[in-house]
Amino acid sequence: MDYKDIENLNYLEPEDTFRFGCDCCGECCKTRGDILLNAYDIMRLQKYLGISFRELLVTYCELYIGNTSGLPIVRLRTDARCPFLFHNKCYVQDAKPAVCALFPLGRIYDGERVRYFLQDGSCGTGTGEHTLREWLKPLGPDSEKCCILWHKLIKESMMVVKQIKEENKGLENILMDFMVALMYDDYDSRKDPAGQIQQRIDMVLELPEMLPRFMELEQAGLSADTERMCADAGRGTV
Numbered sequence: 151m152d153y154k155d156i157e158n159l160n161y162l163e164p165e166d167t168f169r170f171g172c173d174c175c176g177e178c179c180k181t182r183g184d185i186l187l188n189a190y191d192i193m194r195l196q197k198y199l200g201i202s203f204r205e206l207l208v209t210y211c212e213l214y215i216g217n218t219s220g221l222p223i224v225r226l227r228t229d230a231r232c233p234f235l236f237h238n239k240c241y242v243q244d245a246k247p248a249v250c251a252l253f254p255l256g257r258i259y260d261g262e263r264v265r266y267f268l269q270d271g272s273c274g275t276g277t278g279e280h281t282l283r284e285w286l287k288p289l290g291p292d293s294e295k296c297c298i299l300w301h302k303l304i305k306e307s308m309m310v311v312k313q314i315k316e317e318n319k320g321l322e323n324i325l326m327d328f329m330v331a332l333m334y335d336d337y338d339s340r341k342d343p344a345g346q347i348q349q350r351i352d353m354v355l356e357l358p359e360m361l362p363r364f365m366e367l368e369q370a371g372l373s374a375d376t377e378r379m380c381a382d383a384g385r386g387t388v
Contacts, residue, residue, distance in 0.1 A: 198245035
């Protein structure tokens, strides 16, 4: 489905119903390259697995630089099958990423609100009726707010990073290291997730003022710990 045509999608309201029943075939967990993780996904996975961001990244994910956004993107390693798929069942069922938890629904943020729609496809049994409100409950009460804030973080980061790159050549590597840490690392599962993402938005807006510090690090030949994380996770560009 081409999600760019957002005006013609069949959006669901909270009490609207759809039919779906998972038959545990595991097909939706194989040969996927689109399970992108946002900060809320990472917070939930880290808490559920009891691991650090570095462990999550190196063990289960890959990191690359988005061709359009120019930002670091974290996704699950799912070229063959999801690393959390065991005997056609999800090992992190209670904390799986929003892309997976929403299936067969899709989700977009249109700039005003988060919208949900039923995706095309023949997966599942078609037995069992669900309301949108019921289907969203496992994601928790913070999911929608975090989704909106994540889009704002991406938007602000794209503009600021583009500006810094244009005005300061040679800072790309250290800037990307910093952005990995800012966007994905060091969240506290005991604290308000939305508030923590908002803090990262505020930090992005202050980035231009931090350029002198970037220059000092570059001249000193220093690199952030995120550089090692990126190398371990096989960072590339697409």
